[in-house]
Amino acid sequence: SQQGEEDPQALSIQEGENATMNCSYKTSINNLQWYRQNSGRGLVHLILIRSNEREKHSGRLRVTLDTSKKSSSLLITASRAADTASYFCATDEGANNLFFGTGTRLTVIP
Amino acid sequence: SQTIHQWPATLVQPVGSPLSLECTVEGTSNPNLYWYRQAAGRGLQLLFYSVGIGQISSEVPQNLSASRPQDRQFILSSKKLLLSDSGFYLCAWRESILGEQYFGPGTRLTVT
Numbered sequence: 001s002q003q004g005e006e007d008p009q010a011l012s013i014q015e016g017e018n019a020t021m022n023c024s025y026k027t028s029i030n031n032l033q034w035y036r037q038n039s040g041r042g043l044v045h046l047i048l049i050r051s052n053e054r055e056k057h058s059g060r061l062r063v064t065l066d067t068s069k070k071s072s073s074l075l076i077t078a079s080r081a082a083d084t085a086s087y088f089c090a091t092d093e094g095a096n097n098l099f100f101g102t103g104t105r106l107t108v109i110p
Numbered sequence: 111s112q113t114i115h116q117w118p119a120t121l122v123q124p125v126g127s128p129l130s131l132e133c134t135v136e137g138t139s140n141p142n143l144y145w146y147r148q149a150a151g152r153g154l155q156l157l158f159y160s161v162g163i164g165q166i167s168s169e170v171p172q173n174l175s176a177s178r179p180q181d182r183q184f185i186l187s188s189k190k191l192l193l194s195d196s197g198f199y200l201c202a203w204r205e206s207i208l209g210e211q212y213f214g215p216g217t218r219l220t221v222t
Contacts (some may be wrong), residue, residue, distance in 0.1 A: 100153040
């Protein structure tokens with residue numbers, strides 16, 4: 001099995017700045033999903049990007065996928081204090097399981 | 111729209127006591143259901159998944175078991191809790207293997 005790995009482990013930015021988080025994985029995937037988790041809460045699904053897609057947008061979120069480099073990035077533009085959370089990528093190999101990394105802890109300073 | 115419920119939200123149990131966590135999904139039929147555990151500051155570990163009533167697959171040998179008595183109900187159980195069972199337990203569902211997966215609010219279990 002393989003697991004997504006997020007980078008950096010922690011990120012601290014000022015409100016209004018952009019935040020970029022990266023995810024790397026090791027084997028072929030069908031899709032990759034990004035999640036947000038506020039402290040002590042469940043995971044909120046953000047975006048699913050399929051292996052044949054290169055970029056997707058949702059509001060202030062932009063996700064890219066480079067299957068040749070086995071990597072994905074999540075960009076949050078014009079960050080807000082409410083974006084403070086942990087962000088996880090999860091890879092789907094089609095084996096009825098998602099493989100999660102340990103996450104990036106984002107802190108947005110007002 | 112679909113909704114997923116988990117209860118209880120928090121639970122403190124002594125070592126050796128039994129456990130029953132429940133998860134239900136509304137607004138969908140025949141979902142794939144999952145139980146995950148998240149240790150503090152860590153990623154998620156898949157414990158069990160189910161593709162249908164009575165069908166349970168275990169990913170990690172452990173002190174826990176799962177059951178799916180109804181289409182949209184998934185239960186996580188233990189006969190005797192261990193200290194190492196403490197953690198944040200999350201139930202999740204999705205309609206198809208390659209679709210979006212959605213999580214419940216989680217149960218914080220502390221075994222004392």
